[in-house]
Amino acid sequence: MELSINAQAPNFSLPNQDDAEISLQDFSGSWVVLYFYPKDKTPGCTKEACDFRDNLLELNGLSAVVLGVSPDSVKSHQSFIEKEKLNFTLLSDSNKNILKAYGAWGLKKLYGKEYEGVIRSTFIINPQGKIAFMWKNVKVKGHIEAIKEKLKELQNLPS
Numbered sequence: 001m002e003l004s005i006n007a008q009a010p011n012f013s014l015p016n017q018d019d020a021e022i023s024l025q026d027f028s029g030s031w032v033v034l035y036f037y038p039k040d041k042t043p044g045c046t047k048e049a050c051d052f053r054d055n056l057l058e059l060n061g062l063s064a065v066v067l068g069v070s071p072d073s074v075k076s077h078q079s080f081i082e083k084e085k086l087n088f089t090l091l092s093d094s095n096k097n098i099l100k101a102y103g104a105w106g107l108k109k110l111y112g113k114e115y116e117g118v119i120r121s122t123f124i125i126n127p128q129g130k131i132a133f134m135w136k137n138v139k140v141k142g143h144i145e146a147i148k149e150k151l152k153e154l155q156n157l158p159s
Helices: 043-061 074-084 097-101 143-154
Strands: 013-015 021-023 031-036 064-070 089-092 105-110 113-118 121-125 131-135
Touching (some): 031 143, 043 064, 043 143, 074 089
Parallel strands (some): 031 064, 064 089
Antiparallel strands (some): 013 021
């Protein structure tokens, strides 16, 4: 099923980097920036995570919580957070159920070969738990600025 703007965001409970269960409903009443990325410690994913890290105060100032999701293990997330001094939660979706629920797992092409993998995607979920905006096939460069602008627009704040 394809997700759409104003649709109820699929709920989830996944282990974070400390192996504690985190659920979407834990953030009811808050804006959530939920982003799906392919792999810890790879160049594009590191750049994206560091962009979130470096802009977290501003995102928090826009009443937003950041959650990153990949199929990597809890242990891999711990190591990634330590190495890059990340200041937000990473969730482990090793069985890929949440990736699939959000349409962030699917067919990709690389050098003419098709394979299944993570489709870099970001969702803004409003305080009522509905999808307020989404990006598919995200390009990391400039993405954090687009997220901040969209959060301001959705909250009717000046740019």
